[in-house]
Amino acid sequence: MLPVLASFAAKSARASSASSAAGAAMPATCKDFWADVPEAPKDPILGITEKFLADSNPQKLNFGVGAYRDDDGKPVVLDCVREAERRIAGKNFMEYLPIGGLKAFCDESVKLAYGEDAKCIKENRVAAVQTLSGTGSCRLMADFMHRFAPNAKCFMPTPTWSNHHNIFRDGGVEIQGLRYYKEDTCSLDYDALLEDINNAPAGSFFLLHACAHNPTGVDPTPEQWKGISEAMLAKSHFAFFDMAYQGFASGDCERDGAAIKIFLDDGHNVACSQSYAKNMGLYGQRIGCFSIVCADEAQKVAVESQMKAIARPMYSNPPLHGAALVNTVLSDPQLKAQWFKEVKGMADRIIDMRGKLREHLEKEAPQRTWNHVTDQIGMFCFSGMTPEQVDKLAEEHSMYMTRNGRISMAGVTSGNVERLAKAMATVIA
Numbered sequence: 001m002l003p004v005l006a007s008f009a010a011k012s013a014r015a016s017s018a019s020s021a022a023g024a025a026m027p028a029t030c031k032d033f034w035a036d037v038p039e040a041p042k043d044p045i046l047g048i049t050e051k052f053l054a055d056s057n058p059q060k061l062n063f064g065v066g067a068y069r070d071d072d073g074k075p076v077v078l079d080c081v082r083e084a085e086r087r088i089a090g091k092n093f094m095e096y097l098p099i100g101g102l103k104a105f106c107d108e109s110v111k112l113a114y115g116e117d118a119k120c121i122k123e124n125r126v127a128a129v130q131t132l133s134g135t136g137s138c139r140l141m142a143d144f145m146h147r148f149a150p151n152a153k154c155f156m157p158t159p160t161w162s163n164h165h166n167i168f169r170d171g172g173v174e175i176q177g178l179r180y181y182k183e184d185t186c187s188l189d190y191d192a193l194l195e196d197i198n199n200a201p202a203g204s205f206f207l208l209h210a211c212a213h214n215p216t217g218v219d220p221t222p223e224q225w226k227g228i229s230e231a232m233l234a235k236s237h238f239a240f241f242d243m244a245y246q247g248f249a250s251g252d253c254e255r256d257g258a259a260i261k262i263f264l265d266d267g268h269n270v271a272c273s274q275s276y277a278k279n280m281g282l283y284g285q286r287i288g289c290f291s292i293v294c295a296d297e298a299q300k301v302a303v304e305s306q307m308k309a310i311a312r313p314m315y316s317n318p319p320l321h322g323a324a325l326v327n328t329v330l331s332d333p334q335l336k337a338q339w340f341k342e343v344k345g346m347a348d349r350i351i352d353m354r355g356k357l358r359e360h361l362e363k364e365a366p367q368r369t370w371n372h373v374t375d376q377i378g379m380f381c382f383s384g385m386t387p388e389q390v391d392k393l394a395e396e397h398s399m400y401m402t403r404n405g406r407i408s409m410a411g412v413t414s415g416n417v418e419r420l421a422k423a424m425a426t427v428i429a
């Protein structure tokens with residue numbers, strides 16, 4: 001039990017024995033069951049949004065939120081999604097989905113993740129269920145591990161998306177840090193990563209970001225992925241890929257899924273979490289897919305049945321609308337081609353902003369190197385700013401981001417990139 005919950009349980013037990021000792025003398029009042037519930041710590045991202053909203057400066061800027069904006073800072077609905085909405089509108093589809101979700105959606109999703117011609121798909125050995133976006137997929141993985149590999153630790157990069165810790169902790173999985181990022185060069189600590197893989201107990205579980213590592217934006221090269229795959233195979237480790245940004249990183253879904261293919265080609269049976277929040281802009285639809293590549297078809301049937309057994313008492317069955325949208329897009333070659341174009345458009349805008357930010361920073365703050373701004377990939381730029389410098393950006397320039405110096409590039413536009421670079425130069429001077 002978490003320490004805070006343990007102390008709450010003890011206090012509650014004391015309170016209830018005191019009240020029963022008082023017995024009949026007590027007036028009949030409603031018992032206050034939740035008097036000792038402590039306020040939970042604020043989520044770091046939501047805390048930023050609150051501060052941003054409270055700032056009265058009309059020029060304020062929010063670089064905290066991980067949701068795509070266009071060059072005018074406006075949220076975007078993709079045209080392929082609008083067309084899919086049009087096609088499904090008015091259809092008679094208000095019934096429950098099965099526990100595992102929309103089968104056609106899952107089939108399209110695993111093709112996207114593992115490749116149309118993947119051997120594991122041809123051999124019908126991929127267990128897959130529809131999930132509540134990437135978060136829900138990761139939680140299913142944690143619960144699955146807890147139930148069927150209860151003694152395994154899950155290694156995850158330091159740093160990683162902060163919710164990974166919450167998800168695996170609440171799923172009852174022991175977490176261990178995996179060295180990943182070198183602060184002095186803002187790049188991958190490949191040697192340390194390999195060392196940790198080699199030193200982990202054989203058969204350990206590793207959570208890896210398939211592309212666009214959050215929060216650092218630092219991904220291994222294809223050669224490095226190959227080295228990681230071989231090292232993991234030698235130790236019989238298991239790879240769980242969290243793929244929240246396929247297509248959104250490089251603009252090319254195939255390229256962004258390359259790490260998984262390298263692992264499959266080497267003979268790994270991996271697991272994968274997919275999210276359509278960023279790459280299809282379906283944030284609020286909560287649509288994703290969780291899959292495990294199994295040894296054979298019989299194992300797939302067993303594994304998939306257990307995925308459903310975990311999902312059933314949590315939410316019974318997943319929501320329909322997002323699944324229908326994604327399936328409509330992915331199953332129509334024309335709409336799919338349009339999606340590829342649109343996701344590339346989003347990725348290209350971010351890549352372009354990285355270039356502009358670097359250019360301005362090299363001009364405004366030449367005392368530092370800024371190549372990491374363009375070397376990194378995906379939605380986030382791990383700037384190298386300290387928490388104190390981030391605080392100053394908020395206090396003196398009304399610019400908000402997480403205290404680890406992570407800039408959401410989605411919030412950077414042609415109109416604000418120079419101002420951001422100038423403000424960064426002032427606070428790091």
Ligand SMILES: Cc1ncc(COP(=O)(O)O)c(C=O)c1O
Pocket residue numbers: 066132133134135136161209214242244275276277283288
């Ligand atoms: C690495 C990573 N995994 C998973 C997610 C889950 O996102 P969602 O639940 O919105 O799909 C995110 C979102 O920020 C992420 O960055």
